[in-house]
Amino acid sequence: MSIEENKALMRRFYEEISKGNLAVVDELIAADVVEHSPFVPEQAPGRQGTLDLFTMIRTAFPDLRVTVEDMVAEGDKVVARGAFIGTHKGEFMGIAPTGKQITIRVIEIVRIAGGKMVEHWNVVDNLGMMQQLGVVPTSGQGGR
DSSP: OOHHHHHHHHHHHHHHHHHTOTTHHHHHEEEEEEESSOSSTTOOSHHHHHHHHHHHHHHHOTTOEEEEEEEEEETTEEEEEEEEEEEOOSOBTTBOOOOOEEEEEEEEEEEEETTEEEEEEEEEOHHHHHHHHTSSOOTTSSOO
8 A cells, every 4th residue: 555545544544433433443453453552451452452442432432533633654654643532421441421521642653554554553641631531630739
């Protein structure tokens, strides 16, 4: 696949996830995808782990939308910088719904082969997410 086709595949993945179409996981992610940075420690390996993760996220944030601010590609890898934005309406990692809208900043790298994502790395602003949910105090709150 060309660099532009790889970028289009990643864009399509984000668009479909934003629509709640989790069937896109089966279509665009290899069954044996290698997750180098799982979002949660207990995330199952492979495509099933990705499906479980997005099912959990979409349940907790039913209005989830993914924005892409930058996307670059070289060879078989695509890098995207953006945000996951949604309202916390369902349990999330043991946190009861808060009703708060949050923005989770992410940077993701995927390697694509044969029209599917086969490897994934990411950096997620988990601290910012927990602060927005009110689980962890922000600077100047609490503490000493």
